[in-house]
Amino acid sequence: MAVRVLLAPLRYVQGPDALQQLGEQLQIFRIKNPLVLAPPEVREKIGSTIAESLESKGLTFAFLEFGGECTWKEVERIKNACVKGNHDAIVNCGGGKTLDAGRCAASGAATNMEKDPPEVIPTCGAGVPCINVPTIAATDASTSAASLIYSEKGTVEATMVFPTNPTMVLVDTSVIAKSPVRLLVSGMGDALATYFEADMCHRTASPCLQTNAPSTRTARVLGRLCFDLLMEHGVQALAEAEAGLAGPGIEAIVEANVLLSGLGFESGGLSASHAVGQAFHYIRERFRQRLFHGELVAFGTLTQLLMEGREPEFLDRIFGFCRAVGLPTTFDEMTLDGVTDAELEKVALAASKDILIRSFVGAREIRDGQGRFFDHWEILRCLKAADAYGRALAKRS
Numbered sequence: 383m384a385v386r387v388l389l390a391p392l393r394y395v396q397g398p399d400a401l402q403q404l405g406e407q408l409q410i411f412r413i414k415n416p417l418v419l420a421p422p423e424v425r426e427k428i429g430s431t432i433a434e435s436l437e438s439k440g441l442t443f444a445f446l447e448f449g450g451e452c453t454w455k456e457v458e459r460i461k462n463a464c465v466k467g468n469h470d471a472i473v474n475c476g477g478g479k480t481l482d483a484g485r486c487a488a489s490g491a492a493t494n495m496e497k498d499p500p501e502v503i504p505t506c507g508a509g510v511p512c513i514n515v516p517t518i519a520a521t522d523a524s525t526s527a528a529s530l531i532y533s534e535k536g537t538v539e540a541t542m543v544f545p546t547n548p549t550m551v552l553v554d555t556s557v558i559a560k561s562p563v564r565l566l567v568s569g570m571g572d573a574l575a576t577y578f579e580a581d582m583c584h585r586t587a588s589p590c591l592q593t594n595a596p597s598t599r600t601a602r603v604l605g606r607l608c609f610d611l612l613m614e615h616g617v618q619a620l621a622e623a624e625a626g627l628a629g630p631g632i633e634a635i636v637e638a639n640v641l642l643s644g645l646g647f648e649s650g651g652l653s654a655s656h657a658v659g660q661a662f663h664y665i666r667e668r669f670r671q672r673l674f675h676g677e678l679v680a681f682g683t684l685t686q687l688l689m690e691g692r693e694p695e696f697l698d699r700i701f702g703f704c705r706a707v708g709l710p711t712t713f714d715e716m717t718l719d720g721v722t723d724a725e726l727e728k729v730a731l732a733a734s735k736d737i738l739i740r741s742f743v744g745a746r747e748i749r750d751g752q753g754r755f756f757d758h759w760e761i762l763r764c765l766k767a768a769d770a771y772g773r774a775l776a777k778r779s
Contacts, residue, residue: 396552400553404435452486479532485512518558529544566639570639571709605642617631652738654739659679663678684701712773
């Protein structure tokens with residue numbers, strides 16, 4: 383029997399006004415002097431709440447402004463500030479790049495997976511606990527044991543994987559409810575892929591990229607629950623977000639977007655949804671409007687379902703959900719109106735070479751002479767089929 387692995391943060395805290403409990407929660411881990419990392423706009427919104435909570439428990443702390451990009455230079459700056467101030471934790475407040483930079487700066491050892499073979503960095507960060515406080519629910523990255531490091535030109539320079547997940551993830555749903563609605567919807571798009579990709583990895587006995595081990599039953603059940611919450615509460619959460627209210631719909635969808643999708647992707651596995659979604663970056667100059675990660679992955683999921691040959695009734699349900707919450711179901715809705723077959727072929731070819739698609743049924747274990755794990759013509763056909771299905775459903779609606 384294979385050894386299976388489940389990854390998760392030590393503690394997850396979620397609810398309206400949860401930030402008021404930050405000091406109390408940090409005391410559980412005997413943290414006394416945290417460094418609080420936040421962009422200026424985030425500190426303006428929640429800085430006073432954080433300060434009051436930490437002061438009420440007698441904690442000392444210092445704020446550090448995030449520089450805006452997760453580069454090696456920025457990671458080193460945060461690390462040095464942590465060491466110089468004798469801080470015993472880094473509390474990262476904000477979106478994905480803030481969390482990535484702070485997580486890397488807090489780590490001890492780390493492995494750069496972009497290197498071949500992977501490069502182990504013994505002292506990447508300050509070696510203190512990482513506390514993540516996401517202020518948007520646009521992706522599922524805040525629970526994971528990885529960070530993306532970007533070059534000064536904005537391209538991914540390193541994928542850092544850490545021995546442990548964040549010590550704690552604290553999500554204040556009152557803050558999430560007041561964030562841009564489109565970011566919450568993007569998180570639904572990222573979360574939508576979780577169940578289908580974990581199911582595919584299980585069906586093909588593919589190891590998860592993060593753990594290099596097969597998924598546990600627990601991870602697959604979490605992926606299914608993530609899907610069920612999206613279907614049941616997605617539209618309600620959208621209405622609450624538009625009103626700025628942290629109601630039961632927001633609570634369910636934040637749990638799906640952040641916790642369930644985070645644990646599900648890391649311990650359940652990734653597949654064609656992310657391979658296709660990420661491949662759209664190869665024609666990023668073609669978009670009239672910048673799309674978020676979850677919006678691209680959502681269309682990747684629709685493409686994966688066409689690649690799987692799902693029945694029309696099920697496709698109607700998933701395409702209908704995307705339309706109901708505002709996720710793209712056609713090239714026009716992706717602001718790719720007039721996109722050519724040659725441009726789509728670039729996307730399909732990039733997806734076929736992505737290591738994530740190796741978990742898809744029928745994929746090759748090793749690359750062919752063109753560097754592909756999968757037939758890119760099949761991906762191209764299903765990209766166009768997803769667009770056609772979305773347009774047809776719009777006419778029927």
